Amino acid sequence: xxxxxxxxxxxxxxxxxxxxxxxxxxxxxxxxxxxxxxxxxxxxxxxxxxxxxxxxxxxxxxxxxxxxxxxxxxxxxxxxxxxxxxxxxxxxxxxxxxxxxxxxxxxxxxxxxxxxxxxxxxxxxxxxxxxxxxxxxxxxxxxxxxxxxxxxxxxxxxxxxxxxxxxxxxxxxxxxxxxxxxxxxxxxxxxxxxxxxxxxxxxxxxxxxxxxxxxxxxxxxxxxxxxxxxxxxxxxxxxxxxxxxxxxxxxxxxxxxxxxxxxxxxxxxxxxxxxxxxxxxxxxxxxxxxxxxxxxx
Amino acid sequence: xxxxxxxxxxxxxxxxxxxxxxxxxxxxxxxxxxxxxxxxxxxxxxxxxxxxxxxxxxxxxxxxxxxxxxxxxxxxxxxxxxxxxxxxxxxxxxxxxxxxxxxxxxxxxxxxxxxxxxxxxxxxxxxxxxxxxxxxxxxxxxxxxxxxxxxxxxxxxxxxxxxxxxxxxxxxxxxxxxxxxxxxxxxxxxxxxxxxxxxxxxxxxxxxxxxxxxxxxxxxxxxxxxxxxxxxxxxxxxxxxxxxxxxxxxxxxxxxxxxxxxxxxxxxxxxxxxxxxxxxxxxxxxxxxxxxxxxxxxxxxxxxxxxxxxxxxxxxxx
Numbered sequence: 001x002x003x004x005x006x007x008x009x010x011x012x013x014x015x016x017x018x019x020x021x022x023x024x025x026x027x028x029x030x031x032x033x034x035x036x037x038x039x040x041x042x043x044x045x046x047x048x049x050x051x052x053x054x055x056x057x058x059x060x061x062x063x064x065x066x067x068x069x070x071x072x073x074x075x076x077x078x079x080x081x082x083x084x085x086x087x088x089x090x091x092x093x094x095x096x097x098x099x100x101x102x103x104x105x106x107x108x109x110x111x112x113x114x115x116x117x118x119x120x121x122x123x124x125x126x127x128x129x130x131x132x133x134x135x136x137x138x139x140x141x142x143x144x145x146x147x148x149x150x151x152x153x154x155x156x157x158x159x160x161x162x163x164x165x166x167x168x169x170x171x172x173x174x175x176x177x178x179x180x181x182x183x184x185x186x187x188x189x190x191x192x193x194x195x196x197x198x199x200x201x202x203x204x205x206x207x208x209x210x211x212x213x214x215x216x217x218x219x220x221x222x223x224x225x226x227x228x229x230x231x232x233x234x235x236x237x238x239x240x241x242x243x244x245x246x247x248x249x250x251x252x253x254x255x256x257x258x259x260x261x262x263x264x265x266x267x268x269x270x271x272x273x274x275x276x277x278x279x280x281x282x283x284x285x286x287x288x289x290x291x292x293x294x295x296x297x
Numbered sequence: 298x299x300x301x302x303x304x305x306x307x308x309x310x311x312x313x314x315x316x317x318x319x320x321x322x323x324x325x326x327x328x329x330x331x332x333x334x335x336x337x338x339x340x341x342x343x344x345x346x347x348x349x350x351x352x353x354x355x356x357x358x359x360x361x362x363x364x365x366x367x368x369x370x371x372x373x374x375x376x377x378x379x380x381x382x383x384x385x386x387x388x389x390x391x392x393x394x395x396x397x398x399x400x401x402x403x404x405x406x407x408x409x410x411x412x413x414x415x416x417x418x419x420x421x422x423x424x425x426x427x428x429x430x431x432x433x434x435x436x437x438x439x440x441x442x443x444x445x446x447x448x449x450x451x452x453x454x455x456x457x458x459x460x461x462x463x464x465x466x467x468x469x470x471x472x473x474x475x476x477x478x479x480x481x482x483x484x485x486x487x488x489x490x491x492x493x494x495x496x497x498x499x500x501x502x503x504x505x506x507x508x509x510x511x512x513x514x515x516x517x518x519x520x521x522x523x524x525x526x527x528x529x530x531x532x533x534x535x536x537x538x539x540x541x542x543x544x545x546x547x548x549x550x551x552x553x554x555x556x557x558x559x560x561x562x563x564x565x566x567x568x569x570x571x572x573x574x575x576x577x578x579x580x581x582x583x584x585x586x587x588x589x590x591x592x593x594x595x596x597x598x599x600x601x602x603x604x605x606x607x608x609x610x611x612x613x614x615x
Contacts (some may be wrong), residue, residue: 022417029416036408037425040484045449047441061455111336119322121330128337133344135540137594139348139570140587141352143580144347147361167339174336199328235575246436250551253440261444268437275432281426286431290488291495296585 052267058261071264078183079249082240086267089248094274096244097226099162104222105215106169112128112177117189136251138231146235160236161226173218176289180214181207218288220282224275245271348591354584361578373587383586385561386569387593393475393565394542397482402531403540404486409493410523423494427487438481439551443468446477468552471562478548478563489534496530497523525610532605536598543594546571564589 006255022030022208042063049063080086097168114120115127149160168174177274186205208215233247249271252264355372357365376383408426412419432438446452448466456463467473502522508518524531543566546567549557557564557572570590574583 026379026416030418030466033408033411033422037422040429041425043441043445043451058555059449059454061451061458105594107339108333110332114332114336118329118332120326120333126333126337126340129340129345133340135536135598136344136348137540137569137590138589139544140351141344141347142570143574143584143587144350144352145343146574147350147580148343148347164339164343166335167343168336169339169344199332201316203332213449223429228432230434230436230480230550234550236448238518249436249440253551253554264375264440265444268440271437272432272435275435276428278426280426285493289421290427290491 001291038149047265048269051262051269053262054264055260058265070262073266074123075080076260077252077270079261080253081248084240086248088241089243089245090270092242093227093244093246096158096161097223099158100165100226101219101222103162103165104168104170104173107166108170108173108218109208109211109215110203111168111174111209112181113199115174116178116181117202117207118199130171130174132174133169141182142235149236155236156239156242157236158242161229161232167188170222173222174257176218177214179212182211213285213288217285220278220285221289223278227274265273301496322583341514351584352585354581355588357581359579359581359584361580364423365581368581372582375582376585376589382561382564382569383589386557386566389557389562390543390566391547392540393479393482393545398535398538398542399481400479400483401486401489402535405489405534406493406527406531408486409490409497410519412490413494413497423491427491429484430488433481433485434547436547436551439548442477442481442548443552446473463566469559471560474552474559474562477550478545481548482542482545489538492534495528496527500526528605528609529611532601532609536601539597539601540594543567543590543597 028036045063046061049065050058050060051073052071053060053065053068054070054072057065060068078086080089113277115130116122145160149155152159154160154163164170184207188210189202192202194204228246229244230250233244234250237243237247240248240273247270249264252267300436354365356367356369358371360369408422412422416422429438437445446467447453448464448469450466450468451461452467453465465473467477504522504526505518508522513521544567545565549563549568550571553559553563553568554569555572557568566586567590570583570586573579573586
């Protein structure tokens with residue numbers, strides 16, 4: 001299965017040249033789509049607007065801050081919590097995300113190569129078990145995992161984030177890469193083998209270079225998941241100096257009085273920016289990736 | 298690569314002597330397990346092992362400080378017969394699942410078929426509708442949601458602006474709090490929509506054309522062509538949505554400040570498990586809850602697979 005090119009079907013293009021005026025039905029359709037897009041995005045736009053507004057004007061349902069414009073929410077929020085600045089949380093989040101991306105992509109690519117290209121004993125059994133873990137609720141392994149990591153002294157370190165990635169336990173990404181590797185013609189392997197390549201050679205010189213789009217997709221999704229991850233820091237981190245952004249935001253709620261929404265919204269809006277940036281830059285890879293494997297957003 | 302024995306290139310083709318074949322098979326086995334080793338190590342130590350350990354712990358009383366004490370089926374008995382919170386958490390999760398999964402499918406399928414017909418700007422709409430799926434689980438959105446549905450929150454203020462005045466806190470009332478979380482899940486229909494869109498692209502256009510010639514209306518075409526041909530995709534989406542919905546946690550935690558309130562109305566199963574395990578440090582009971590969840594997810598998946606054998610259409614094979 002190759003990654004389907006997701007673009008408007010050609011037959012539709014042929015029938016409707018863009019210059020022709022909209023028919024009544026098309027007009028209605030556009031109206032429905034625009035209305036829905038506006039309703040869905042109003043809260044986001046509003047939060048962005050409110051983050052630039054003074055606290056007294058926060059209840060205004062309008063988006064544009066107008067005369068109430070202030071950046072005090074940002075300067076106030078940037079102070080952070082318990083004496084740790086918000087910049088530190090952002091750096092922590094980036095560090096964790098970068099480590100997770102590298103670990104996950106490397107480990108999942110190696111695993112996927114074994115499943116896609118090597119004919120070893122019990123492969124089908126392992127593959128079935130790997131697919132089974134796709135549906136495994138995380139909470140059933142949570143407590144023993146916590147006890148193990150605690151026993152190893154990994155509380156207040158980033159090891160509980162990175163080590164599971166290094167061991168390719170995120171089956172979704174293994175599955176994504178297996179699908180992609182299988183679509184690479186085997187003739188290329190054969191040719192490389194005749195030239196004296198073993199599995200390492202084929203993996204590094206044939207598969208990896210050809211699988212760049214899939215590896216990039218895996219990297220981007222790993223980044224987004226890791227950036228949004230709230231549960232892992234909630235369980236494994238309690239030193240504010242190590243907090244990642246989601247956990248810092250949670251602590252912000254506790255320390256923020258009900259009137260200081262400006263700072264809370266400002267930092268929330270700020271925390272969405274990296275994901276938004278990645279989304280805008282790599283929209284196509286994300287959409288193709290989800291269309292082939294059904295990775296959840 | 299230098300040390301390979303010199304061999305005429307064509308000798309590799311009729312290499313059917315059993316000893317040689319065994320040697321390559323052996324080599325494949327070694328390479329296979331070398332490549333598989335990181336995953337295999339992870340699978341044994343932090344996936345399969347923990348599943349068994351949590352099964353063991355579920356039969357014990359364990360508060361981390363003292364070593365686990367075997368109590369047999371006590372935890373399960375307590376769960377099923379003496380713990381009304383367990384039942385209420387289960388009910389909250391099931392309500393959330395049963396109400397939000399179908400609505401997500403309807404939204405996703407409706408918009409996918411709308412965008413599939415070559416609407417102008419369809420790539421832009423696709424991107425716009427997909428974005429919430431990427432950020433919907435984040436703490437920032439949970440914070441927004443909390444403010445959106447508060448008594449003096451955005452929704453009531455917006456309603457006030459168009460003349461409907463209410464001070465009801467949607468988050469603060471046990472009747473509506475879960476509803477706001479269902480809305481949040483529906484808001485993230487975009488990921489499912491993309492999967493449906495990819496599925497729709499595989500449906501041959503000729504089918505629609507010949508059906509239209511036979512006089513089938515839009516609804517009939519949807520029911521007789523789109524639904525059966527898309528049924529494997531629908532099944533996949535429903536299955537993954539159900540599995541994810543069972544594990545919903547973040548938003549409920551943020552919106553209720555970790556309490557699952559008001560009146561346990563947002564106390565999801567996973568949130569209850571977290572409270573028992575990591576607030577009360579009742580690890581044995583939390584493990585029993587974890588196994589309960591595993592059984593629930595497995596039973597739902599098995600049920601869906603059984604249902605799919607009757608309802609899902611897999612092309613020509615039958």
